[in-house]
Amino acid sequence: MEKLLIESTKATPLIDFDSDKSTLVLKGQSYPENAFKFYDPVFNWIDSYLATNPQEIHVEVRLSYVNTSSSKCIMMLLESFEKAFQRGVSIQLNWYCDMENESEVECAEEFKEDMTFPFEIIPEAEKE
Amino acid sequence: MIERDFQRQLFDKELRVLEQALLDIAEGKYEGNEFLTDYKLIVANYEKLLTFTRRIFKISDIQARNLLQRENEIKNILNNAGQGFLTFGQDLIINREYSVECEKIFGFKISRLNILDLLRSADEEQNALFAEVFRTVLESTEQEILQQTISKLPKVIKREDQYLSIELKPIPPSYEDDNLLCMLILTDVTEKHKAQEQVAFLSFHDKLTSLHNRAYIENWLEDLQMEDTFPLSVIMADLNGLKLSNDVFGHIQGDELLIRLAKVLLQCTRKTDIVARWGGDEFLILLPSTDSEACEKVAERIIASCKQQEGLPTELSVSLGMATQKKFTKNISDLFGVAENRMYSDKLLKSKDVRNRLILSVERELHKRFFEDPGHVERVGYLAFNLAKAAELSPGSLDLDNLNLMTRLHDIGKVGIPKEILGKGTELTNQEWEIMQRHSEIGFRMAQSIDELVVAKAILALREHWDGSGYPRGLKGDQIPVLSRLVAIVDAYDVMTHSRPYRPAKSKEEAIQELKQGSGKQFDPSLIDLFISELTKPAKGAI
Numbered sequence: 001m002e003k004l005l006i007e008s009t010k011a012t013p014l015i016d017f018d019s020d021k022s023t024l025v026l027k028g029q030s031y032p033e034n035a036f037k038f039y040d041p042v043f044n045w046i047d048s049y050l051a052t053n054p055q056e057i058h059v060e061v062r063l064s065y066v067n068t069s070s071s072k073c074i075m076m077l078l079e080s081f082e083k084a085f086q087r088g089v090s091i092q093l094n095w096y097c098d099m100e101n102e103s104e105v106e107c108a109e110e111f112k113e114d115m116t117f118p119f120e121i122i123p124e125a126e127k128e
Numbered sequence: 129m130i131e132r133d134f135q136r137q138l139f140d141k142e143l144r145v146l147e148q149a150l151l152d153i154a155e156g157k158y159e160g161n162e163f164l165t166d167y168k169l170i171v172a173n174y175e176k177l178l179t180f181t182r183r184i185f186k187i188s189d190i191q192a193r194n195l196l197q198r199e200n201e202i203k204n205i206l207n208n209a210g211q212g213f214l215t216f217g218q219d220l221i222i223n224r225e226y227s228v229e230c231e232k233i234f235g236f237k238i239s240r241l242n243i244l245d246l247l248r249s250a251d252e253e254q255n256a257l258f259a260e261v262f263r264t265v266l267e268s269t270e271q272e273i274l275q276q277t278i279s280k281l282p283k284v285i286k287r288e289d290q291y292l293s294i295e296l297k298p299i300p301p302s303y304e305d306d307n308l309l310c311m312l313i314l315t316d317v318t319e320k321h322k323a324q325e326q327v328a329f330l331s332f333h334d335k336l337t338s339l340h341n342r343a344y345i346e347n348w349l350e351d352l353q354m355e356d357t358f359p360l361s362v363i364m365a366d367l368n369g370l371k372l373s374n375d376v377f378g379h380i381q382g383d384e385l386l387i388r389l390a391k392v393l394l395q396c397t398r399k400t401d402i403v404a405r406w407g408g409d410e411f412l413i414l415l416p417s418t419d420s421e422a423c424e425k426v427a428e429r430i431i432a433s434c435k436q437q438e439g440l441p442t443e444l445s446v447s448l449g450m451a452t453q454k455k456f457t458k459n460i461s462d463l464f465g466v467a468e469n470r471m472y473s474d475k476l477l478k479s480k481d482v483r484n485r486l487i488l489s490v491e492r493e494l495h496k497r498f499f500e501d502p503g504h505v506e507r508v509g510y511l512a513f514n515l516a517k518a519a520e521l522s523p524g525s526l527d528l529d530n531l532n533l534m535t536r537l538h539d540i541g542k543v544g545i546p547k548e549i550l551g552k553g554t555e556l557t558n559q560e561w562e563i564m565q566r567h568s569e570i571g572f573r574m575a576q577s578i579d580e581l582v583v584a585k586a587i588l589a590l591r592e593h594w595d596g597s598g599y600p601r602g603l604k605g606d607q608i609p610v611l612s613r614l615v616a617i618v619d620a621y622d623v624m625t626h627s628r629p630y631r632p633a634k635s636k637e638e639a640i641q642e643l644k645q646g647s648g649k650q651f652d653p654s655l656i657d658l659f660i661s662e663l664t665k666p667a668k669g670a671i
Contacts, residue, residue, distance in 0.1 A: 007304075008303070009303045009304060009305050010302065010303040010305055010306055011305075065191060065195070066187065066191065067188075067191075068184055068187075068188045071183075071184045071187045071188065072180060072184055075180055075183065075184070101194065103190045103191065103193065103194035103197075104194075106190050107187050107190050107191060110183050110186055110187050110190070111183075111187070113183065114179070
């Protein structure tokens with residue numbers, strides 16, 4: 001399966017999904033004019049990838065700002081992971097935050113709510 | 129953190145509808161209804177939508193709050209940095225956000241203005257330079273060209289009465305869809321610039337008179353003299369009586385004399401001449417391309433102009449010495465020496481006249497400030513002259529000129545005593561009395577400064593007592609100069625027999641009685657006897 005690589009812009013995050021390594025990376029800010037248009041290829045790629053019945057998926061997220069429409073899209077992504085997890089796919093999601101920025105942690109916790117797969121909120125410094 | 133209760137309240141109506149629908153389904157209310165399956169699907173999606181919406185609202189609120197906080201923090205930093213920060217892009221239009229210092233500097237809101245219009249001044253060359261630099265910086269991507277172009281900008285620009293330091297920084301785009309921006313950092317350096325100008329000015333100028341100073345002359349001598357400056361004439365000028373003026377009238381008045389003389393010297397010379405304060409009360413004028421005759425005329429103009437000056441405590445008086453070097457030479461310090469010696473000769477020639485004028489000025493000041501009636505000096509002079517005659521003092525021991533001057537100046541030191549103490553009606557405190565006693569020494573110094581040494585010593589000893597109980601040195605008997613002993617008696621008598629603002633006059637008899645009591649204690653007993661005998665003599669011509 002082909003990788004999905006979308007370079008980051010001022011308003012959209014880096015999307016680096018690699019099926020060979022089973023790693024999905026989202027990094028940057030997300031406030032595109034049309035969130036659904038931006039995330040539609042991402043959803044499609046995920047759906048196709050999950051259809052291949054991967055054994056495990058490692059997800060890395062570092063989003064400093066996510067606008068309202070993008071939040072909905074991220075939740076939809078998380079919902080897909082949750083469904084896959086329910087089906088028995090091993091999922092590990094690491095959500096990196098600037099721990100000095102309380103609101104980033106709050107948002108991460110909000111995204112984490114209702115997710116039953118391993119969802120870890122990690123201070124940014126610990127990443128390196 | 130957004131409270132769950134708040135979220136519950138915000139979506140209360142929707143949640144109640146959902147909860148009721150879920151309850152109905154659970155209780156089998158619509159069991160058997162053909163739409164039940166669709167209804168369940170709608171309810172499930174409604175629940176999901178509501179969950180999404182509530183969480184997204186919360187995330188959105190958190191992020192908005194965070195953004196505003198960060199914006200405030202950044203604004204606080206920029207707005208309190210004391211510098212104007214603004215950005216503009218290819219269209220040269222200033223962006224909406226800039227630090228408040230920009231408004232302070234320009235006095236109005238600057239967003240959406242053209243940066244070139246904002247910086248435009250009467251200096252067309254500078255306007256064109258800004259246009260060229262900004263265009264190049266916004267178009268070029270090569271670091272070297274950028275740096276070279278930016279370095280063409282002046283470090284400081286003048287805008288109306290302000291001096292602004294400017295720094296241009298290109299802000300490269302962080303993302304592909306970003307445009308290159310220019311940041312201009314403006315700092316109001318008006319005060320600093322003025323201070324630097326002042327320092328530069330003071331390094332070659334005299335602060336008081338604003339004339340050039342000695343350093344400037346020395347610099348000129350080293351670097352600036354050229355052959356066409358010859359014949360070069362020099363005038364050395366010395367302000368007469370500055371020390372006395374400072375002592376008697378105070379340093380402000382002394383400074384006024386210096387300032388006025390500086391003005392006179394400037395008025396009497398050409399713009400091409402160099403007038404400098406050489407130090408203290410000495411001035412130096414360099415007259416390029418000026419022969420001795422023309423120099424002489426400048427000197428005459430200076431003397432005449434000094435005489436015309438009004439509103440000064442003493443007549444403006446200056447001693448001058450001139451010298452001229454006809455042919456080019458690098459070493460003209462000898463020329464200064466010649467001018468200086470001639471100036472001292474002139475000073476010597478004028479000294480008596482200058483002294484007389486100064487004494488007159490001091491007397492005027494004394495009458496103005498001191499509480500004696502105007503006749504006091506005259507009466508003391510008359511009484512002293514007669515007492516000296518009666519005492520048959522030999523001309524050798526008592527010069528009549530000195531006696532005359534002593535009677536005129538015996539109270540001169542009192543101009544240095546505060547009026548509040550001099551005119552105090554009640555008894556002086558110990559501290560006030562200590563200040564009062566200083567008038568002997570002040571008077572001594574003043575008389576010394578006009579080279580009247582005999583009178584200076586007599587003034588110093590005027591308050592000494594025959595028995596040694598006086599001040600300032602506690603001299604006794606013959607140690608006290610006869611001039612002092614004599615004037616002390618007639619002064620005391622005249623003061624006693626004339627009223628003061630704070631006490632009435634005593635009768636002649638009462639005054640004589642007091643003098644008798646002071647005989648051998650405060651006063652010379654033999655002179656007291658003579659004085660009283662002269663006072664009580666019935667014959668015509670007695671004191």
